[in-house]
Each structure stands twice: as C-alpha cells, then as structure tokens.
Amino acid sequence: MLYLDNSATTKPYPEVLASYIQVTNDFFGNPSSLHKMGSMAENLMRQARKQTANLLGAEEDEIVFTSGGTEANNLAIKGTAFMKMHRGKHIIVSAVEHPSVMEACLQLEKDFGFDLTILAVNEEGRVSPSQLENEIREDTILVSVMHVNNEVGTIQPIEEIGALLEEYPNISFHTDHVQGAAKIPLDLKGAGIDLCSLSAHKFHGLKGTGILYVRKGIRLTPLLSGGEQENHYRSGTENVPGIAAAAKALRMAKEDYARLGKALEETKMQVMKRLSTMEGVVLNTTKGHSAPHIIHFSVPGIKSEVLVHRLEESGIYVSTTSACSSKKSLPSKTLLAMGKSKEEAESGIRISLDIHTDRSQLETMFTALEQAIKHIMKMKR
Amino acid sequence: MRFEHILVRFGEISTKGKNRSKFVERLRRNIKEVLKDFPAIRFQSNRDRIYIQLNGEPHQEISKRLTGIFGIHSFSLAAKCESDVEEIKKTALEAINSVYQPGDTFKISARRADKTFAVPSDEMNGILGGHILSNTEELTVNVRKPDHEIKVEVRTEGTYIMFQDTFGPGGLPAGISGKAMLMLSGGLDSPVAAYMTMKKGVELEAVHFFSPPYTSERAKQKVIDLVEQLSNYGGKMKLHIVPFTAIQEQIQQQVPENYTMTSTRRMMLRITDQLRIKNGGLAIVTGESLGQVASQTLESLFAINDVTATPVIRPLVSFDKPEIIKIAKEIGTHDISIRPYEDCCTIFTPAAPKTRPKLDKANRYESFVDFDSLTQEAVDHTVTIDFTDKKDAADKSLDSLL
Numbered sequence: 095m096l097y098l099d100n101s102a103t104t105k106p107y108p109e110v111l112a113s114y115i116q117v118t119n120d121f122f123g124n125p126s127s128l129h130k131m132g133s134m135a136e137n138l139m140r141q142a143r144k145q146t147a148n149l150l151g152a153e154e155d156e157i158v159f160t161s162g163g164t165e166a167n168n169l170a171i172k173g174t175a176f177m178k179m180h181r182g183k184h185i186i187v188s189a190v191e192h193p194s195v196m197e198a199c200l201q202l203e204k205d206f207g208f209d210l211t212i213l214a215v216n217e218e219g220r221v222s223p224s225q226l227e228n229e230i231r232e233d234t235i236l237v238s239v240m241h242v243n244n245e246v247g248t249i250q251p252i253e254e255i256g257a258l259l260e261e262y263p264n265i266s267f268h269t270d271h272v273q274g275a276a277k278i279p280l281d282l283k284g285a286g287i288d289l290c291s292l293s294a295h296k297f298h299g300l301k302g303t304g305i306l307y308v309r310k311g312i313r314l315t316p317l318l319s320g321g322e323q324e325n326h327y328r329s330g331t332e333n334v335p336g337i338a339a340a341a342k343a344l345r346m347a348k349e350d351y352a353r354l355g356k357a358l359e360e361t362k363m364q365v366m367k368r369l370s371t372m373e374g375v376v377l378n379t380t381k382g383h384s385a386p387h388i389i390h391f392s393v394p395g396i397k398s399e400v401l402v403h404r405l406e407e408s409g410i411y412v413s414t415t416s417a418c419s420s421k422k423s424l425p426s427k428t429l430l431a432m433g434k435s436k437e438e439a440e441s442g443i444r445i446s447l448d449i450h451t452d453r454s455q456l457e458t459m460f461t462a463l464e465q466a467i468k469h470i471m472k473m474k475r
Numbered sequence: 476m477r478f479e480h481i482l483v484r485f486g487e488i489s490t491k492g493k494n495r496s497k498f499v500e501r502l503r504r505n506i507k508e509v510l511k512d513f514p515a516i517r518f519q520s521n522r523d524r525i526y527i528q529l530n531g532e533p534h535q536e537i538s539k540r541l542t543g544i545f546g547i548h549s550f551s552l553a554a555k556c557e558s559d560v561e562e563i564k565k566t567a568l569e570a571i572n573s574v575y576q577p578g579d580t581f582k583i584s585a586r587r588a589d590k591t592f593a594v595p596s597d598e599m600n601g602i603l604g605g606h607i608l609s610n611t612e613e614l615t616v617n618v619r620k621p622d623h624e625i626k627v628e629v630r631t632e633g634t635y636i637m638f639q640d641t642f643g644p645g646g647l648p649a650g651i652s653g654k655a656m657l658m659l660s661g662g663l664d665s666p667v668a669a670y671m672t673m674k675k676g677v678e679l680e681a682v683h684f685f686s687p688p689y690t691s692e693r694a695k696q697k698v699i700d701l702v703e704q705l706s707n708y709g710g711k712m713k714l715h716i717v718p719f720t721a722i723q724e725q726i727q728q729q730v731p732e733n734y735t736m737t738s739t740r741r742m743m744l745r746i747t748d749q750l751r752i753k754n755g756g757l758a759i760v761t762g763e764s765l766g767q768v769a770s771q772t773l774e775s776l777f778a779i780n781d782v783t784a785t786p787v788i789r790p791l792v793s794f795d796k797p798e799i800i801k802i803a804k805e806i807g808t809h810d811i812s813i814r815p816y817e818d819c820c821t822i823f824t825p826a827a828p829k830t831r832p833k834l835d836k837a838n839r840y841e842s843f844v845d846f847d848s849l850t851q852e853a854v855d856h857t858v859t860i861d862f863t864d865k866k867d868a869a870d871k872s873l874d875s876l877l
Contacts, residue, residue, distance in 0.1 A: 133691065137692075138873055142877055
C-alpha cells in the first residue's frame with residue numbers, strides 16, 4: 095500500500111493515538127466541573143493550550159480550540175463579519191480558497207448582504223499583494239488568503255500581505271494555515287496575522303479538532319451560544335482528548351519536519367522531475383513558492399477519477415482535486431483560476447507526500463502511473 | 476533586516492564600585508536563565524555591557540523577555556559589521572531602511588571607541604548622514620528630536636550599528652540582595668509586592684497556605700501560575716505549599732470569632748518564619764497595604780507582627796488599590812489573580828473582624844491550643860515545588876500525554 099493522499103488526511107501518530115485513548119480514559123471529567131476530575135481535565139487542557147501556543151509563537155489566550163479546520167475558518171470569517179458589520183461589509187478573498195472559506199463568504203454575500211471581492215491568481219496560483227491592495231475600500235473589514243493551497247501546494251505571499259495590511263488597522267487578516275501547519279514556518283506575529291486556522295488531522299492528529307489563533311485585541315461574534323467555553327468564542331464541552339492529541343501531534347510534526355523537511359523537499363523535486371518526463375503529463379505545481387509535500391499534475395484526456403481508481407488497483411492512493419470537493423467531480427476551480435483549460439482542470443491528480451512516505455515505493459508508483467496512462471489512452475482510441 | 480546582536484546596558488549596577496563584576500555576572504546569569512530556550516545565542520560581557528549574539532534566534536521574542544529583567548537599564552538591537560567605512564555605510568542604510576516611514580527624521584551618533592580608526596566621529600556622522608539622505612526618500616535629519624537615532628560604535632572587534640532603544644525595568648539583578656520568603660495568597664496584592672521586592676535584587680521563595688477542602692485545586696493552580704509568571708522576572712523561584720486546614724479548623728473552634736482573622740495571620744507568619752529559617756531567608760515579604768482590610772490596620776499589623784522579629788517587608792504599604800491593579804496588569808499577574816476561587820484568607824472571614832485587636836487578648840485565646848505542634852506539623856508537611864527548571868512547574872505527569 096502506498097498512501098499518497100496526505101493533504102486529505104494523515105495517519106495519526108501511534109503516540110498521539112495512545113494519548114487520546116489514555117486521556118479519554120483517565121481525564122474524562124468535564125473541565126468545567128468544580129471537583130478534582132474536572133480540575134484534572136482542565137489542567138491537562140491548559141498544558142495543551144500552553145504547548146500549542148508556544149509552538150505557534152502565540153499566547154495561551156490567543157488559542158481557540160474548535161471542531162476542525164472548517165469550523166476554525168467559519169468562526170474566523172463569520173465571526174469577524176458579524177462583529178464588524180456595522181463598520182463595513184466588504185470582504186476580500188483569493189479565488190483559490192478552500193470551500194470552508196469560500197462558501198462561508200458566499201453565504202455572507204447571499205444571505206447577509208456582504209460584498210465580496212474574489213481576487214484572481216496568476217498561473218502559479220498566487221495572489222498579487224499589490225492587486226489586493228487595489229481592491230481595498232473604505233468599508234473593507236476582512237482579507238482572507240490561505241497560506242498553502244490544498245490542491246496545487248502554492249504558497250501565498252502571506253508576509254507581504256500582512257505587511258501591507260499593517261497600513262489598514264481596521265481590516266482583519268485571516269489565513270487558512272491548514273495545509274502549511276508544521277510544514278512551512280509561519281511567523282504569526284511577524285506576518286501581522288490576526289486569525290489563523292489549523293486542523294489537527296492534517297498533521298497526524300485526530301479528526302474533530304481544529305485550532306483558531308485569534309490575536310489579542312481581535313474580537314469575534316461567536317457562532318455557537320452556550321456555556322462560553324474557549325474564551326466565549328466556542329461554547330460546548332471541550333474535546334479534551336482531541337485537544338491533548340492535537341498539541342502532541344503539532345509538537346511531533348514540527349520536530350519531524352524540522353529534521354526531515356529538507357529530504358521531503360528533495361523527494362518532491364525528484365517526483366516532479368520524473369513526472370515532467372512522462373508522456374501525457376502536465377505539471378500544475380510550480381518549483382518555486384510551493385509546499386514540500388504536494389505535487390499536482392494533469393493528464394489531459396483522462397478524467398481524474400478514472401486514473402485514481404486505476405492506481406488504487408495497484409494499492410496506490412492519490413486524489414483528484416481536494417478531498418472535500420472531489421465527490422462532486424467538477425473541474426477544479428483552483429486550476430481554472432490559474433488559467434488552465436477545462437480539460438486540464440478535469441484531469442488533475444494530486445500526490446501528497448509525507449515525511450514518512452516510503453520512498454522506495456515511489457518507483458512502483460511511477461511504473462503504475464505510466465502503465466495506467468498508456469492503458470487508458472489505448473482504450474480511448 | 477536581520478539583527479545579529481542585542482546590546483544590553485546596565486542601570487544602577489553602573490554605580491557599583493568593587494562589587495560590579497559580581498552584579499554583572501549575576502545579571503548575565505539571569506538573562507541566560509530567561510533565554511535558555513534559545514540554544515543558539517551566545518553571551519559576551521565587559522564592564523559596562525552585555526552583548527547577546529543572536530545567531531539567528533528571533534529578536535522580537537528575545538526583546539520582549541529582556542524588557543522584564545531587573546538590572547537592565549536599556550537595550551538596543553544591533554547589527555555588526557567590519558570597521559570599514561563602506562561596510563558601515565551599507566549596514567547603517569539597511570538598518571534605517573527597515574524601520575523608517577516616509578516623513579520620519581533621523582540622526583546619526585557615531586563614536587570611536589577604537590581611536591586608531593581613521594575617520595573621526597564628527598566626520599563619520601556627516602558621511603553616514605549624507606549616505607542615508609541620498610539613498611532614501613522622504614527622510615530628513617533632525618538632531619534634536621529624531622524619530623530614529625542610529626548609534627554607531629566603532630570598536631576594534633568591529634562596528635556596532637544600534638537603534639531602537641528599549642528600556643528595561645531597571646533595578647538590581649534578581650538574587651543579588653539575598654533571599655526572602657513571600658506570603659502569596661493568590662490575590663492581586665502579593666504578586667505585585669513580589670515584583671517590587673525582586674526589583675531590588677531580592678530572591679524570593681513563595682509560601683502559600685492551602686486548606687482543602689475549603690480551598691480547591693484550582694486555587695492552588697492559580698498560585699502555581701502566579702509563581703510561574705513571577706519567575707519570568709526573577710529567573711527562578713520556589714513555591715512552598717503549606718497544609719493549613721487543621722490550623723484553620725482549630726482557630727475556628729477555639730478563638731472568638733472576631734479574633735480568628737488575627738490569629739490566622741499570626742499562624743501564617745509563624746509558619747512562614749520557620750520556613751524562612753529552614754531555607755536560609757533573611758526577611759518576609761507580604762502584600763499588605765495599610766488600611767485596605769481589617770487585618771491591615773496598624774493595630775492589626777502590630778498584633779500580627781508580634782510573633783516574629785524577622786524584618787517584614789511591605790512594599791505596598793502606601794499604595795491604593797487602583798495603583799496596585801495597574802502594576803498587576805503590567806506584570807501579567809492581574810488576569811491570574813482575578814480567577815474566582817476561594818483562598819484560605821477568605822473562607823472563614825468573620826462578619827465583624829476586630830480592626831483594633833489587642834495583643835494580649837490574641838495571646839490568651841491562642842494559649843488554649845497547642846499551636847506549636849500544629850505549626851511544626853504544617854512546616855514538616857509542606858510540599859515544595861521548584862520552578863528553577865521551568866519544566867518542573869508544569870505537571871510532569873502530563874508530559875507523556877502531550
């Protein structure tokens with residue numbers, strides 16, 4: 095088996111899973127309860143929060159635990175929009191955002207009368223900071239640009255955008271860091287980021303836990319009402335085992351990437367080199383400004399889904415666009431935004447690696463891919 | 476731009492004569508302690524400076540921590556280059572470019588510590604000023620009140636280009652003046668008293684009275700968090716947690732209600748004094764402020780203080796509450812202190828505590844109970860948490876889970 099869909103989700107570290115089970119068993123008290131069981135859970139959660147904050151270069155009270163990346167993105171965007179709607183209703187996002195950002199914005203536009211500017215990207219999938227600045231208006235309240243694109247791996251110029259937004263103190267700056275977390279350093283304070291979303295299962299934690307960094311001084315309207323947990327931002331009894339697991343996974347993943355990230359980058363380059371010589375393959379990931387774990391390519395003429403299933407028969411797991419949208423089998427919006435043809439956008443394949451990926455098996459993948467392409471092309475004729 | 480150095484200047488230390496090197500060494504140790512999670516940094520010190528060589532570690536975070544260390548008068552970010560006019564020009568321009576906004580003013584203050592350097596200081600000011608003026612836009616010179624003062628120091632080992640002076644808290648390096656015991660309740664006052672005592676170089680060990688089930692684990696956690704916050708200033712601290720329940724229950728039963736508070740305080744002071752002897756302290760620090768509550772009238776202080784001849788330092792004696800709150804906010808203890816858990820001072824508060832207790836009465840009421848053995852027992856069962864290694868402060872049993 096060769097699992098190459100690490101952008102969709104990663105396998106939890108065994109140590110993380112062990113923590114999750116132990117915490118579920120031994121720290122099952124409600125952190126809000128007064129008694130010792132509650133205080134034990136609360137204490138563990140506080141340590142987890144402190145560790146998470148340290149790893150992200152943030153303060154403890156700037157960390158809000160959520161149910162995942164989607165909730166973190168929704169809370170950041172809608173929370174800001176509702177908090178600031180009396181001041182302005184204009185939001186700027188990039189054209190290549192994840193659906194949990196894009197759909198949240200579209201909902202604000204459709205149902206709540208917000209005004210949305212969707213920024214075009216260049217052929218690399220990158221936003222131009224100066225173009226972004228041109229779109230800023232008096233009533234702009236929020237800019238949301240992802241850190242690393244989940245489909246093609248493009249890294250956005252977050253630091254530059256943050257720097258230019260410093261001139262606009264009324265605009266909140268959100269970045270969806272779900273694909274970049276642990277893999278590509280992001281200096282939250284240095285880059286002037288106000289809100290930043292992470293998801294634990296993308297760095298070998300468990301599904302059901304996300305993190306939203308909310309810079310001190312930034313206020314959000316909560317989306318959930320109730321017991322006012324998580325600094326009032328996210329009511330509901332905290333998922334203590336998930337939170338502990340997330341903190342542990344983040345620590346381990348950061349250590350792993352610091353140690354082995356370079357080798358992963360080299361592997362990515364080798365894979366890209368090999369793919370570029372393969373007949374029928376068009377690379378969509380560019381060499382510069384891209385994440386060390388994502389390689390995206392198209393095989394025009396072959397629908398992505400067919401290739402995915404063909405590779406699956408050889409025990410190789412890759413994906414089409416993003417896992418969240420692939421069931422709709424529509425052409426990739428990201429690729430279209432990058433100026434790719436419809437045919438290319440319908441035939442995209444994403445390989446997402448991990449530092450633990452067994453490289454000796456990649457040769458098998460290349461062979462299987464070559465054969466699959468040849469075979470399917472022949473069938474079509 | 477990347478800063479390679481931070482240059483630290485001393486405050487009151489500079490006036491010390493023969494003991495100066497001891498002060499500098501202590502400060503250097505304290506800085507090292509606070510910055511020990513940045514393994515790449517290196518230190519160099521001489522009579523009047525400490526240079527921190529950053530080796531790629533983030534200057535923002537390090538600067539933030541330096542602003543809290545006693546004994547530091549001010550510090551500057553510095554870039555170092557060869558003592559060569561062209562190199563200095565280049566580096567100074569880079570430095571100003573990384574900070575100025577259109578419309579700002581600047582000034583160059585060059586100094587030659589190395590008198591063999593060919594260009595005199597005045598001339599250097601002119602050369603660098605001219606170079607910057609002709610390579611920037613909307614930046615002008617103002618020698619009286621510049622927005623940015625760039626200090627250039629030519630030394631034999633190289634030239635330091637410094638700017639962005641940031642002030643430290645001043646005072647003396649923590650630990651230089653000996654040790655005292657701090658009575659730490661968890662309220663707003665005692666952490667502020669701790670901070671002010673530490674400022675004068677006093678090393679503190681905190682004493683907290685813990686009365687389960689009347690006070691909770693969370694109240695204890697609050698104190699642990701306070702000590703952890705305070706150890707950012709002192710570099711290290713110990714916390715003694717005294718089991719106090721038995722004594723409080725005895726007081727409740729044996730002492731008339733309006734004297735319970737006086738007796739409670741007296742017992743606390745006695746225990747703290749015994750812990751002081753055990754741990755080699757020379758004084759006791761409290762957060763008492765005159766007239767704030769019943770236990771803090773002069774009569775009360777007199778009756779309470781009678782149990783010891785040890786100096787009791789009360790840095791807040793003349794402070795008003797708003798002043799204390801302001802400092803608590805500045806030193807980051809406010810938000811911890813206001814967490815709403817009962818502490819042992821509040822659980823048995825009588826409806827009408829005596830504001831003018833009589834010493835002989837207090838002595839008489841207490842004479843019916845063997846408080847000597849009770850306090851001895853409390854001292855013997857005191858649990859000490861050592862915050863010297865910060866990791867110890869966190870619950871180690873949780874480490875494997877995270």
